[in-house]
Amino acid sequence: MLHNIIAIIVISFIIVGSLWGIGNLLNTPREKNIQKSTDSILLVAQNNAFNQTNPTLHVNSNQPTKLIVLNKDFVKHDFISEDLGINTAYLTTEQDFVTGIASNKTGNYTYYCSFHPEMRGIIEII
Ligand SMILES: [Cu+2]
Incomplete structure (x- = not known):
């Protein structure tokens, strides 16, 4: 038994x-599941940082680059670059947003998350 x-x-x-x-x-x-091609950038928001280090994003001018922002955090994040006209609005956990970086002007542009001032980096258009 x-x-x-x-x-x-x-x-x-x-x-x-x-x-x-x-x-x-x-x-x-x-x-x-997200398709990554060589000319696309995947930014994962996690632990209050983009890709852990808020990296400088290198993009060629006159060459649109796909940008995927994915929130893997338990809190809301967004991705904003005012000068480049990018604003994902806020993303909840596991939500992603596909947009693009495109500019014909070279230079450095700031990106940031409006909820977390430390989530901030540079988009360098060369
Ligand atoms: Cu954030």
Whole structure:
């Protein structure tokens, strides 16, 4: 009798474990589903930073560059560059926004998140 109970418990754990594994395989993280081409930039907002370091984004003038902003945080973020006319509006957890960087003027332009002043970087158009 006791052996049967133990066997049932063990089998239950195996079934739940394998269902969990299959569920994870079917629900691949959002980042992997986003198509990245060589001329696109993926910025992930997480832990109050864009791509951890708020990197300088290098873009060629007269060459539109696809920009994907993905919020992997538990709080809202947005991505704004006033000089380049980019504003994603606020993104909730797991929400992404596809836009573009395009300018025929070279120079450095600021980007930032309006909720977090430390989330700030430079778009360098060369
Ligand atoms: Cu933010």
